[in-house]
């Protein structure tokens with residue numbers, strides 16, 4: 001690609017406000033054919049909004065878009081598709097009951113293939129996957145596919161629509177490590193074919209691995225665009241948060257904070273084939289990390305402790321007493337909280353205000369003490385908004401209008417507000433920006449210091465290593481290893497334990 005050929009996409013002088021809230025201010029952004037351009041910034045910085053303008057979901061108030069040097073008008077998603085812009089949605093756009101092939105060629109408008117029969121669709125999809133060098137069976141019904149293959153199907157769908165520019169908004173947030181590897185390899189091949197890729201991510205290691213350039217937005221302003229060979233991670237973090245970030249990933253020895261009482265004791269807990277004879281103890285003030293591959297049983301374990309999954313055998317004791325937890329209600333009554341992995345779907349009422357979402361469990365809990373006054377709800381919400389730096393124009397705004405990461409903070413704030421004695425968190429920092437990540441990890445330590453017990457699932461090992469006092473490595477639904485934090489010398493050591501090689 002010669003340096004003077006026009007950019008695949010150029011956005012210039014983009015302004016966008018929602019009501020009185022300016023969200024993008026004079027933003028310039030370009031991506032070249034065959035380039036991976038990372039887009040980074042804090043939760044609410046404007047990344048998704050900028051990309052939704054490019055996709056035709058939102059209209060900009062001011063600015064211009066050029067595709068291959070030609071000015072284009074993008075007033076809806078059809079215009080965007082016609083201009084060769086494809087989106088791999090975070091909230092997938094596939095129809096679960098149809099086959100992969102049907103989904104790939106499903107569209108309201110004629111594609112370059114025109115209207116095609118099922119058998120033709122199968123054939124063409126198979127060709128497309130072969131070209132992508134990935135192994136997906138076009139005949140399978142989408143709802144039975146693993147998440148990683150949904151994403152590949154989305155990518156295939158965009159390519160079938162002849163996309164020359166692919167937008168990926170936090171594509172690895174829902175992927176296991178080996179699935180992410182497969183995606184990275186595919187991105188390399190797409191690059192080689194001259195596809196331009198815009199890659200939104202909060203993960204620095206990923207950005208360095210796959211991106212050529214990075215643009216950082218802060219509060220709707222572009223503060224950095226640089227080739228990744230010319231910029232250090234510290235410089236990027238500084239651009240993102242506007243100051244030098246604290247070293248939140250340093251492990252702090254908390255052994256003096258852990259009390260002798262066993263708060264939670266699990267014996268031989270099984271739940272069908274997914275959980276097989278788990279035994280563990282958690283003491284007061286202790287932070288237990290759960291490590292393991294996707295499908296190792298981490299989520300199933302916390303879901304069983306929270307009453308979502310039914311145990312088929314074994315016992316759960318809390319404070320020495322055997323409990324029958326058959327629903328989340330039982331768990332909540334015993335002051336056990338779970339911040340679920342799929343927060344947006346399970347944790348929020350998108351059409352309701354931030355205030356209500358933040359105080360929902362409180363409302364349920366406190367209703368027996370009479371009504372909670374509106375002013376108390378507002379006061380409590382404002383405290384939580386401040387504590388979690390939730391970016392909301394005002395406390396009564398619809399939670400669905402917050403950025404992805406800010407929606408997650410609302411869920412976390414909501415559960416912490418219930419004052420649990422055992423707090424379980426499933427990937428609490430996925431999709432959360434760097435500054436907030438350290439706030440959440442500090443908060444986890446603080447909660448444990450106050451005498452609560454924490455069970456934390458995280459696929460980000462540096463994070464797990466920084467807060468955990470003990471780490472249980474799960475494999476095939478059983479505890480494969482139990483490691484004291486001080487016996488884990490390096491991240492590689494833990495990685496090997498997880499792969500089952502150590």
Ligand SMILES: Nc1ncnc2c1ncn2[C@@H]1O[C@H](COP(=O)(O)OP(=O)(O)OP(=O)(O)O)[C@@H](O)[C@H]1O
Pocket residue numbers: 018023041042043044045046047048049050391392393401402403404405406431433
């Ligand atoms: N439909 C909408 N109505 C009102 N405000 C909105 C709407 N969509 C986004 N916003 C606001 O625009 C700002 C930028 O949001 P955006 O989703 O672009 O952030 P982001 O950089 O993608 O963040 P994240 O990393 O959390 O996904 C936020 O303050 C958000 O509340």
Ligand SMILES: [Mg+2]
Pocket residue numbers: 047048049403404405
């Ligand atoms: Mg976003």
